[in-house]
Amino acid sequence: MKRRLQADLALLLCALIWGGSFLVVKDALADASVFAFMGLRFGLATLFIAAFSLAALRRKDSGMLRAGIFLGVLMFAGYALETAGLQYTSASKAAFITGSSVVWVPLLSATFGRVRMNLWIAAGALAAFAGLYFVAVPPQGLGGLNRGDVLIAFCAIAFALHIIAAGTWARRHSVAALNTVQSAMTTVLSAGALMIPVALHREVPRVTLNAGLAWALFYAAVISTALAFALQFWAQRYTTPSHTAIMFSLEPVFAVIIGWLAAGEHLTEREFFGAGLIFVGILMAELKGVTHDAVEFATLGESPKE
Numbered sequence: 595m596k597r598r599l600q601a602d603l604a605l606l607l608c609a610l611i612w613g614g615s616f617l618v619v620k621d622a623l624a625d626a627s628v629f630a631f632m633g634l635r636f637g638l639a640t641l642f643i644a645a646f647s648l649a650a651l652r653r654k655d656s657g658m659l660r661a662g663i664f665l666g667v668l669m670f671a672g673y674a675l676e677t678a679g680l681q682y683t684s685a686s687k688a689a690f691i692t693g694s695s696v697v698w699v700p701l702l703s704a705t706f707g708r709v710r711m712n713l714w715i716a717a718g719a720l721a722a723f724a725g726l727y728f729v730a731v732p733p734q735g736l737g738g739l740n741r742g743d744v745l746i747a748f749c750a751i752a753f754a755l756h757i758i759a760a761g762t763w764a765r766r767h768s769v770a771a772l773n774t775v776q777s778a779m780t781t782v783l784s785a786g787a788l789m790i791p792v793a794l795h796r797e798v799p800r801v802t803l804n805a806g807l808a809w810a811l812f813y814a815a816v817i818s819t820a821l822a823f824a825l826q827f828w829a830q831r832y833t834t835p836s837h838t839a840i841m842f843s844l845e846p847v848f849a850v851i852i853g854w855l856a857a858g859e860h861l862t863e864r865e866f867f868g869a870g871l872i873f874v875g876i877l878m879a880e881l882k883g884v885t886h887d888a889v890e891f892a893t894l895g896e897s898p899k900e
Contacts, residue, residue, distance in 0.1 A: 597832045598832055598833050598837075600829075600832070601828070601829035601830070601831070601832035601833040601837075602829070602833055602837055602841060604825045604826075604828065604829040605825070605826065605829045605830075605833065605837070605838055605841035605842065606841050606844070607822075607825060608822045608823075608825050608826050608829075608841070608842070609841050609842055609843075609844045609845040609848055610848045611817055611818055611821070611822045612818060612822060612845045612848075613689060613844070613845045613846065613847070613848025613849040613851075613852060614813075614848065614849070614852050615813065615814060615818045616680065616685035616686075616688050616689045616692075616849045616853070617685040617849070617852055617853050617856055617857055617859075618809075618810050618813045618814060618818075619631070619676075619677060619680055619685075619810065619814060620680040620681075620684075620685045620688075621806065621810065621857075622806070622807055622810035622811070622814075623677070623680060623681055624806075625801070625802040625803075625804060625806060625807040625810075626800060626801045626802065626807055627788075627791065627797050627798070627799050627800045627801075628674065628677045628678050628681070628791070628797070629674070629784050629785075629787045629788045629790070629791070629799065630788060630799045630800060630801050631677065631801075631807075631810075631811075632670075632673060632674065632677055632780070632781075632784035633781055633784035633785045633788070634801070634811055635811055635814045635815050636673075636777050636778075636780045636781040636784060636815070637781045638811055638815040638816070639777050639814075639815040639816075639819050639820075640774060640777040640778045640781050642815060642816060642819070642820050643770075643773055643774050643777055643819070643820065644774045644778075646770070646820075647768075647770035647771055647773070647774045650768040650770040650771040650774075651770075651771050651774060653768070653771070655767060655768070655771070657766065657767065658763075658766075658767035658768065658771050658772060658775070659775060661759075661763040661766075661767055661772060661775075662767075662771065662772045662774070662775025662776045662778075662779065663775060663776075663779050664759065665756060665759055665760055665763065665772060665775075665776035665779075666775065666776040666777070666778065666779020666780045666782075666783065667779065667783065668752055668753075668755050668756040668759060669756055669776050669777075669779070669780045670779065670780045670783040670784065670787075671749075671752040672749050672752035672753040672756060673749075673780065674784075674787070675745045675746065675748050675749035675752060676688065676692060676745075676746055676749040678742075678745050679741075679742040679743070679744075679745030679746035679749060680742065680746075681742060682740055682741050682742025682743075682745075683740050683742030683743050683746065684853060684859045685849055685852075685853045685857070685859060686846075686849055686850040686853040686854070686859045686860075686861055686869075687729055687730070687743060687746075687861070687865065687869075688742070688743075688746050688849075689845065689846035689849030689850065690725070690729055690846040690849075690850075690868075690869045690872045690873070691726060691729060691730065691743060691746045691747055691749075691750055691872075692746055692749060692750050692753065692846075693750075693843075693845060693846045693872060693873075693876050694722045694723075694725075694726060694747075694750045694872055694875070694876070695749075695750040695751070695753040695754040695757065696754075696843075696876050696879045696880055697715075697718055697719050697722040697723075697875050697876065697879045698750060698751055698753075698754035699754045699757050699758060699879070700715045700719075700879060701715070701719055702751075702754055702755065702758060703758055714878050714879075714881075715878070715879060717875075717878055718874070718875040718876070718877070718878025718879040719875065719879070720875070721871045721872070721874045721875035721878065722871065722872050722874075722875025722876065722879070723875075724868070724871050725867075725868040725869060725870065725871030725872035725873075725874075725875060726747065726868065726872060727868065728864050728865065728867050728868025728871065729743070729861075729865050729868035729869055729872065730743040730744070730747065730868075732864075733864065760772070839877075839880035839881050840877070840880075840881070842880070843873065843876045843877050843880055846869070846872070846873065846876075847873065850869070
């Protein structure tokens with residue numbers, strides 16, 4: 595088998611793994627509260643990543659530490675919003691809404707930076723935002739908005755900001771060290787946020803240790819981070835950016851298929867039409883716009899999304 599084909603298949607496997615993570619996390623919330631799950635997830639991920647980043651972490655780099663902490667704040671915001679949103683919406687819808695962060699990247703870069711937005715990006719943004727409307731807003735109008743969809747829409751913006759910041763600092767500092775620090779920061783913030791739902795009389799921190807939760811933690815922390823990112827980094831040495839973009843754009847598609855097969859989730863005709871528009875917008879943004887450092891760069895430490 596040719597090396598490029600192997601690389602494309604590896605990237606396709608990454609998209610499948612990340613697409614499956616939405617349902618895995620959603621199911622895990624039956625056994626753990628939002629911040630308890632996040633703390634355990636990123637704590638385990640931090641230990642795993644740090645074990646392979648010791649050399650990079652030994653270097654004295656105060657700039658890397660500051661950058662990693664800031665990235666961790668953005669990562670925490672994105673995953674807190676996504677994980678909380680998954681309590682109220684389907685994994686399928688969440689995947690497509692989170693995927694729209696790819697479209698937000700060039701829009702935010704053009705608004706606050708010096709990146710020029712081309713016609714492809716503008717068209718992709720219009721398609722994605724029209725799709726978001728059909729996916730998130732029910733026929734009866736804005737009054738029927740699902741709170742989970744709203745939370746995940748803000749999660750997509752947080753992930754977009756993370757991608758922009760990571761794209762800047764990854765050129766200046768060790769990626770392995772940045773990933774470790776941002777993951778550790780997310781763990782600390784998750785632990786610190788445990789009592790927020792209690793203060794708001796929303797939810798008491800809870801963890802029910804069982805096989806299902808153990809599997810979810812292993813999947814999210816090890817398979818969806820260490821394994822998937824190792825595959826990504828290897829594969830991108832042997833394939834083109836356009837191939838990578840196409841493979842990664844299939845992540846929400848896999849999420850829909852897995853949600854349907856494993857949990858009986860299904861999109862309505864209106865939501866399916868909106869998901870199609872988002873998919874087209876993502877393709878335009880990734881193939882013709884700013885090169886994707888997939889949403890999932892945010893997850894090494896997830897999407898991301900995610």
